[in-house]
Amino acid sequence: MIKSNQPLLTYLQQRVASGQRKEFIQHRRFAKGQHLIEQGDQPQQVYILTRGVVKCFITEENGRSYVLEFLGEGEILGELEGLLESTNLSTIEALTEVEAYQISQGFFRNELVVEPAFNQLLLQELALRLSRTARRASYQQIFPLEYAVLNVLYLFGESGLPISKQDLADYVAVPLRSLNRVLTSLAAQNLFTTFTTGQLIASPEKLLQLMQSYY
Amino acid sequence: MIKSNQPLLTYLQQRVASGQRKEFIQHRRFAKGQHLIEQGDQPQQVYILTRGVVKCFITEENGRSYVLEFLGEGEILGELEGLLESTNLSTIEALTEVEAYQISQGFFRNELVVEPAFNQLLLQELALRLSRTARRASYQQIFPLEYAVLNVLYLFGESGLPISKQDLADYVAVPLRSLNRVLTSLAAQNLFTTFTTGQLIASPEKLLQLMQSYY
DNA sequence: CGAAACGTTGATCGTCATCAATGACGGTGG
DNA sequence: CCACCGTCATTGATGACGATCAACGTTTCG
Numbered sequence: 486m487i488k489s490n491q492p493l494l495t496y497l498q499q500r501v502a503s504g505q506r507k508e509f510i511q512h513r514r515f516a517k518g519q520h521l522i523e524q525g526d527q528p529q530q531v532y533i534l535t536r537g538v539v540k541c542f543i544t545e546e547n548g549r550s551y552v553l554e555f556l557g558e559g560e561i562l563g564e565l566e567g568l569l570e571s572t573n574l575s576t577i578e579a580l581t582e583v584e585a586y587q588i589s590q591g592f593f594r595n596e597l598v599v600e601p602a603f604n605q606l607l608l609q610e611l612a613l614r615l616s617r618t619a620r621r622a623s624y625q626q627i628f629p630l631e632y633a634v635l636n637v638l639y640l641f642g643e644s645g646l647p648i649s650k651q652d653l654a655d656y657v658a659v660p661l662r663s664l665n666r667v668l669t670s671l672a673a674q675n676l677f678t679t680f681t682t683g684q685l686i687a688s689p690e691k692l693l694q695l696m697q698s699y700y
Numbered sequence: 701m702i703k704s705n706q707p708l709l710t711y712l713q714q715r716v717a718s719g720q721r722k723e724f725i726q727h728r729r730f731a732k733g734q735h736l737i738e739q740g741d742q743p744q745q746v747y748i749l750t751r752g753v754v755k756c757f758i759t760e761e762n763g764r765s766y767v768l769e770f771l772g773e774g775e776i777l778g779e780l781e782g783l784l785e786s787t788n789l790s791t792i793e794a795l796t797e798v799e800a801y802q803i804s805q806g807f808f809r810n811e812l813v814v815e816p817a818f819n820q821l822l823l824q825e826l827a828l829r830l831s832r833t834a835r836r837a838s839y840q841q842i843f844p845l846e847y848a849v850l851n852v853l854y855l856f857g858e859s860g861l862p863i864s865k866q867d868l869a870d871y872v873a874v875p876l877r878s879l880n881r882v883l884t885s886l887a888a889q890n891l892f893t894t895f896t897t898g899q900l901i902a903s904p905e906k907l908l909q910l911m912q913s914y915y
Numbered sequence: 916c917g918a919a920a921c922g923t924t925g926a927t928c929g930t931c932a933t934c935a936a937t938g939a940c941g942g943t944g945g
Numbered sequence: 946c947c948a949c950c951g952t953c954a955t956t957g958a959t960g961a962c963g964a965t966c967a968a969c970g971t972t973t974c975g
Contacts, residue, residue: 553837604823618833619758876948918973937954939953
């Protein structure tokens with residue numbers, strides 16, 4: 486659920502360690518809550534996360550938000566805009582304190598040409614994101630809310646939820662009130678207790694079984 | 701709405717005309733209704749359309765389908781699987797008679813390395829699709845069905861709808877019956893007549909105005 | 916000083932009313 | 946025969962409003 490990209494992180498660290506042209510790569514830190522990228526703005530930079538988690542979301546004209554992804558270590562930000570030379574598709578907000586390499590769009594585009602390994606990593610990253618986004622669009626449209634929530638709970642398993650309920654609500658694209666309704670209804674089925682801390686009690690098998698009842 | 705990619709088509713035609721390694725590139729034809737790619741199968745080929753329109757859709761376990769895109773000339777198919785070496789994300793069905801270049805995954809991957817221009821075109825294509833898919837996931841989740849339908853009608857404008865109502869219904873992710881309901885309700889507002897042939901009467905401005913009433 | 920009592924604040928829930936989307940079934944018209 | 950629509954019933958999701966509860970710092974009293 487919180488996507489990461491270890492190979493890209495490793496690649497970049499080696500790239501930095503090699504020392505070549507490292508003047509184009511800055512390491513920056515962002516406080517929790519800060520926006521790395523603002524939807525609709527003209528983009529300038531590309532980031533690659535080295536620590537922390539960000540939320541990547543689109544805000545619609547009526548004020549409601551849709552969370553595209555939660556991104557963690559090794560994930561790249563601003564790459565779509567770097568490739569398309571368009572304004573920012575989404576806002577990127579730090580959910581924790583975040584550290585990231587910052588590179589200019591020009592350097593980013595140049596790297597794609599001169600570094601086949603980087604090029605390859607980016608192609609795979611884009612392909613994977615497209616695949617994930619498409620799958621999610623599909624099942625969130627087709628199945629009812631409860632299914633999507635079960636899915637999220639299943640993905641987090643017993644590890645606990647590192648994100649706020651409001652963010653989770655935006656992820657499944659409903660108001661917080663509606664998410665809470667579903668959660669209490671699930672809790673009534675003895676699926677878990679004390680959701681507050683993100684702790685599940687029920688077995689993943691039970692969740693899977695419930696999900697399959699929608700087939 | 702029917703996405704196309706002229707630069708990629710032009711590139712490929714030049715590539716073929718140059719005659720180099722053209723033994724790896726076959727030109728194939730598919731009848732209307734035929735499936736170029738089947739969801740879940742092990743992929744073998746990458747296609748680039750030269751004529752016709754295909755529907756690219758995911759079928760969920762409960763039998764309902766979600767249309768990801770309608771793709772036309774110059775669009776590439778099977779590239780995600782070629783990059784990720786995964787099973788097919790979606791089914792690709794010919795909506796009209798279709799012609800396409802067919803290349804093997806191996807050749808496809810090799811081209812990405814030896815042909816910077818092709819590599820660049822693919823990066824941009826993936827970035828654009830990701831951007832489109834994300835935007836659509838967002839507004840379809842957040843706005844009611846009528847908004848999505850107005851949006852589609854607006855995009856097609858007065859050119860008429862080249863796709864069936866069932867396909868359109870799958871695109872907005874509702875049963876055909878529900879789509880028809882929305883259409884008749886819109887027709888009652890004098891937005892257009894004789895939708896059967898895909899003809900609109902109303903001005904795009906009027907559609908836009910209606911859409912904005914959801915803000 | 917320390918513990919109990921208090922008040923404030925934000926998150927959550929019960930309830931009721933409403934709207935959006937779906938399913939079913941039968942009718943109508945090409 | 947098939948595509949479409951009218952109607953009615955039902956489910957899913959939302960909005961509003963007030964009640965409740967937990968967290969936390971502050972006040973009060975022994």
